[in-house]
Amino acid sequence: MADATKTRTRETEAAPGSKYEYCYSQRGEFVEKGKNGTIVIKESDREWEISRQGHLKFYLVDTQYPETALSDWWVFVHDIKRQSGMHRHQGGLVLFVLEGKGATECNGEMIEWEEGDCILLPFHPDGLAHRHFNRGTEPAKWLAFIHLPTWNHVASEMSQIEEMREFKERSGA
Ligand SMILES: [Fe+2]
Numbered sequence: 001m002a003d004a005t006k007t008r009t010r011e012t013e014a015a016p017g018s019k020y021e022y023c024y025s026q027r028g029e030f031v032e033k034g035k036n037g038t039i040v041i042k043e044s045d046r047e048w049e050i051s052r053q054g055h056l057k058f059y060l061v062d063t064q065y066p067e068t069a070l071s072d073w074w075v076f077v078h079d080i081k082r083q084s085g086m087h088r089h090q091g092g093l094v095l096f097v098l099e100g101k102g103a104t105e106c107n108g109e110m111i112e113w114e115e116g117d118c119i120l121l122p123f124h125p126d127g128l129a130h131r132h133f134n135r136g137t138e139p140a141k142w143l144a145f146i147h148l149p150t151w152n153h154v155a156s157e158m159s160q161i162e163e164m165r166e167f168k169e170r171s172g173a
Pocket residue numbers: 087089130
């Protein structure tokens with residue numbers, strides 16, 4: 001009887017190091033981050049980078065910016081100077097055109113766009129192989145929103161098919 005009482009007491013206490021307690025505290029941290037994390041990301045807090053795909057400025061990159069209130073997204077601006085690299089990943093994402101005019105070649109189809117447009121890239125059984133073009137003489141920029149849990153659930157790949165020319169020239173490739 002005494003042993004049974006002792007066992008019950010132990011079970012009702014939080015067991016440090018248990019997987020349940022990890023999950024419990026992880027949820028607490030998630031809620032805390034939502035309450036107190038950064039909710040305005042200043043443009044001046046982020047840098048442009050030249051990548052294989054293009055000239056990009058990332059505002060949200062899952063765990064790369066731990067101070068932000070949300071971490072399930074990639075949110076970035078792409079400044080299409082002339083022509084981006086080409087890569088393939090799954091759809092389910094949204095691009096909003098901030099300025100300029102351009103086009104996106106997606107699985108062989110050309111989609112034209114201009115400032116103020118919202119471009120939807122739907123899911124596709126084969127994924128989306130795509131690249132972007134600036135159609136004018138002014139900057140052409142869009143803002144992308146990619147929800148990572150959705151991408152994970154559809155097992156989205158990220159495969160570079162062609163590198164942006166400026167990147168290849170800079171890297172001497
Ligand atoms: Fe893409």
